[in-house]
Amino acid sequence: MVPTCNKCNQKKAVYHRPYSGETLCKSCFMKSIEKKTLQTISKYSMIKFNQKIAVGVSGGKDSLTLLHILKKISKRNNNEIVAITIDEGIEGYRNESFSIVKNFCKEKDISLSIFGYKDLFGSSMDDAIKERQSNKFSSCSICGTFRRRALDIASQYVNAEVLATAHNLDDYLQTYMINLFSGDVSRIGWMYPQPIEYNNGLKKIKPFVELYESEIVFYAFHSGIEFQTEQCPYMNESIRSEFRLFFNELEKIHPGIKYNCFKSMNKISKIVKTSEKNEPVKNSCINCGETSSNNICSVCTTIQMLNRNKKNFYN
Numbered sequence: 001m002v003p004t005c006n007k008c009n010q011k012k013a014v015y016h017r018p019y020s021g022e023t024l025c026k027s028c029f030m031k032s033i034e035k036k037t038l039q040t041i042s043k044y045s046m047i048k049f050n051q052k053i054a055v056g057v058s059g060g061k062d063s064l065t066l067l068h069i070l071k072k073i074s075k076r077n078n079n080e081i082v083a084i085t086i087d088e089g090i091e092g093y094r095n096e097s098f099s100i101v102k103n104f105c106k107e108k109d110i111s112l113s114i115f116g117y118k119d120l121f122g123s124s125m126d127d128a129i130k131e132r133q134s135n136k137f138s139s140c141s142i143c144g145t146f147r148r149r150a151l152d153i154a155s156q157y158v159n160a161e162v163l164a165t166a167h168n169l170d171d172y173l174q175t176y177m178i179n180l181f182s183g184d185v186s187r188i189g190w191m192y193p194q195p196i197e198y199n200n201g202l203k204k205i206k207p208f209v210e211l212y213e214s215e216i217v218f219y220a221f222h223s224g225i226e227f228q229t230e231q232c233p234y235m236n237e238s239i240r241s242e243f244r245l246f247f248n249e250l251e252k253i254h255p256g257i258k259y260n261c262f263k264s265m266n267k268i269s270k271i272v273k274t275s276e277k278n279e280p281v282k283n284s285c286i287n288c289g290e291t292s293s294n295n296i297c298s299v300c301t302t303i304q305m306l307n308r309n310k311k312n313f314y315n
Helices: 026-043 061-076 095-108 117-121 125-131 139-157 169-181 213-222 240-253 257-275 298-314
Strands: 052-056 080-087 111-116 162-164 203-205
Touching: 026 061, 026 213, 052 061, 052 139, 061 080, 061 095, 061 213, 080 095, 080 117, 080 139, 095 111, 111 117, 111 139, 117 125, 117 139, 117 298, 125 139, 125 298, 139 162, 139 298, 169 213, 169 240, 169 257, 240 257
Parallel strands: 052 080, 052 162, 080 111, 162 203
Antiparallel strands: none
């Protein structure tokens, strides 16, 4: 016998939340995800009235769902929503996603701009993998460095005041562990979900930071959102996959443990941020002039490394 939704007590349940014990119908589940997103936005003061919001859209389930929800709720605060997509330059990988994103934005009447690593930094990801010094410089490290800057540039180009990315709770836990295990404790102080504002005026937000990845997938499926299924060919170079598996296995045995970890990590992040007096980044890279906590930003450092080895590779 199919259980009844214990929220509305009327429709048949389609989803069971082990960590809360809820059984929800499609409508109540969808509303719960949208409500949680709004609560996160409100809790951390992410969006203000009449702001232009650029959404980083890769074509995956998280980013398209975020674009869908932000577009849906944008009228409440008179926000303009635009989409920006980054082409990493991985042969064959983005063919599917670009088609999906273009169709989605056309259907929702959302402006879309596409920016590529090759044009912005002189090297595509395929180039960078060939040009890097060794596997010590992981593909995810290089890509993450370029992606963050590319999204910043794209946001400024479309005159957005806010950049929204679809990092979810699972992403947050994995990033925390990566920073912890790599000894990069100072970065933990920057992980608190409060928006980060830079000297160029851009504010970065993560409205999905309190949502499980699995629930975003379920929402996307029941919303009829088509998303990219092909995985990045370089993804296995990162330890992130191991942490994802670790937390998923823990969640099966102890439902809700991800939320408990999230709350604990937020407390730790806040302590580190306070103790190290992490204030909004005001420094500028002496090379490119972009916001940086060091004299030379990580993007310029990476480009310099690739350029040095590019000569060796092609000569």
